Amino acid sequence: MSKKNKTRRPKARLPKGMRDGQAREIRAMNAMLEKIRAVYELYGFEPLETPAFEYSDALGKFLPDQDRPNAGVFSFEDEDKQWLSLRYDLTAPLARYVALNYDGLPKPYRRYATGSVWRNEKPGPGRFRQFTQFDADTVGAPVGAADAEMCMLMADVMEAVGIKRGDYVIRVNNRKILDGLREIVGLADSEHDGKWLTVLRSLDKYDKFGIDGVKLLLGTGRKDDSGDYTKGAELDDNQIQIIVGFVIQFIESLIPLSESNLEEDHDEKLFNKDSAEGPYVLETDDMLEEWRENIFHESEIGLQGVQELEDMLNLFESAGYGTLRIQIDPSVIRGLEYYTGPVFEAEVTFDVKNDKGQVIQFGSVGGGGRYDGLVARFKGIEIPATGMSIGVSRLYTALQALGELEDETTGPMLVLVMDKERIADYQKMTQELRAAGIRCEMYVGGSGMRAQMKYADKRGAPCVIIQGDDERNAEEEMVTIKDLVEGSELSKQITDNKEWREGRPAQFSVKRDELVEAVRLVLKRHTGQEG
RNA sequence: GCCGCUGUAGCUCAGUUGGUUAGAGCGCCUGAUUGUGGAUCAGGAGGUCAUCUGUUCAAUUCAGAUCAGCGGUACCA
Secondary structure (H helix, E strand, C coil): CCHHHCCCCCCCCCCCCCCCCCHHHHHHHHHHHHHHHHHHHHCCCEECCCCCEEEHHHHCCCCCCCCCCCCECCEEECCCCCEEEECCCCHHHHHHHHHHHHHHCCCCEEEEEEEEEECECCCCCCCCCEEEEEEEEEECCCCCHHHHHHHHHHHHHHHHCCCCCCCEEEEEEEHHHHHHHHHHCCCCCHHHHHHHHHHHHHHHCHHHHHHHHHHHHHCCEEECCCCCEEECCCCCHHHHHHHHHHHCHHHHCEEEHHHCCCCCCCCCCEECCCCCCCCEEECHHHHHHHHHHHHCCCCHHHHHHHHHHHHHHHHHHHHCCCCCCEEECCCCCCCCCCCCCEEEEEEECCCCECCCCCECCCCEEEEEEECCCCCHHHHCCCCCEEEEEEEHHHHHHHHHHHCCCCCCCCCCEEECCCCHHHHHHHHHHHHHHHHCCCCEEECCCCCCHHHHHHHHHHHCCCEEEECCHHHHCCCCCEEEEEEHHHHHHHHCCCCCHHHHHHCCCCEEEEEHHHHHHHHHHHHHHHHCCCC
């Protein structure tokens, strides 16, 4: 036999950037999705499903072009020469849906949606080419309450899935404030579009690199630890000073906790400062006042942004959401060519470690904002909209790091096939147990009893049902129930295999017609599961 | 895209200063036990040493390139 005769087989492999999901993960994920869904429902949103792909032109700016039809999105040409693309988010399909059904929908229209989205780009750490989003959006509501609601909704979702208050934060900003800032530093002219984009990206790095990093990025550029160099925006010192002054205004607005009128069980984030006066709280009102009077006093759009933020803050305040949950953060940027007003981002604040124990840069688990221009692409009239999106896989990873994902699911109990001639009898027992609501299966493999016991063990079966000749031929027909959970406990004290096997620990026999009742008792003891 | 690190069995890793049959632990399969999961013991399967090219009498080992994974960074609807 030469090597050349080797059969050519396809190699079993996973497409790049894709993942398989296993039982444990799917269960935990479903449980998490259910918690999120419950919050959306509670807020009054309606479910909506749209298809996985849409006509490419409906998805917006990432149209397939002749040269690279799959840049960014996965696309294909239909028989009728029309281009279709897999959706890359859930917002563009929503805009299409609203435009298509506008007349029949209640206005505002509030819906939630979940599903896979696809992006054809190089997968990175924690980034895949297929992933799940879970969105809630309000279409047809002007700026204000609808946006504030999105932030509170995100905070509630975080807590619903098990992230404690203080372990996450919703950071809020307003695009109009940034537009105002642009005016003030004299970059409003469209010839400075590129430069301003660089400024925004620099600001976005504030939470990552701190104020010094932002200064470098606004100026000449910054070299990071890995040796990569990022070109700066090359602003002059005066411009940098204005922007930096704006960003760090909150430091000026911190007052000692002792001077605030907060109660013990406050919902405010505490900051540290080099001083003996103890923890500080952010006086948001002071900060907005400073912005208004010293930064945006000559920018109409800027003042409008400050006003929008203040309106939202008032709603947070009256609803009891303090800065521990939702806080203003002028460095939140997001969707540069997309959002038109308030923008917000949900971030976890605890350390997330990978399986090697390294703390990794985790980033946000969700975000959103106001996109007043999106539906207009179809309708010609501007329909205001605001929404948010939860990155389900990322949130799941974060919860994993928190150890919040307990999997209490036990396997099904197993009816052993002791005698292949009597499968019908075993099947009947199985169905009886199922009819009683007990998760149960009959062994459908081809191996002997020992293998069946191993199978039961591997599946996490709480117990098995045994009926061989001994039970069958007893004076009155019996079945044996072996409690695998208790057996496992007992095995710790037994070292001799013969004793282990012949002792037949943790098993007992009952009359055939008492099977269901006896199983119920065993399950109740171990899993709390009731029939 | 850019920078760095890493690729040897299903998993975690050792090893070869270049030399015939590449190892361990865990896991998996079989048996000791014709009706009993654990433990123990015995046996077994499983590797083109990521791929390709080069240097060499000889490459899993050295060099280069490529690919993949990880981390950072960039981009992010």
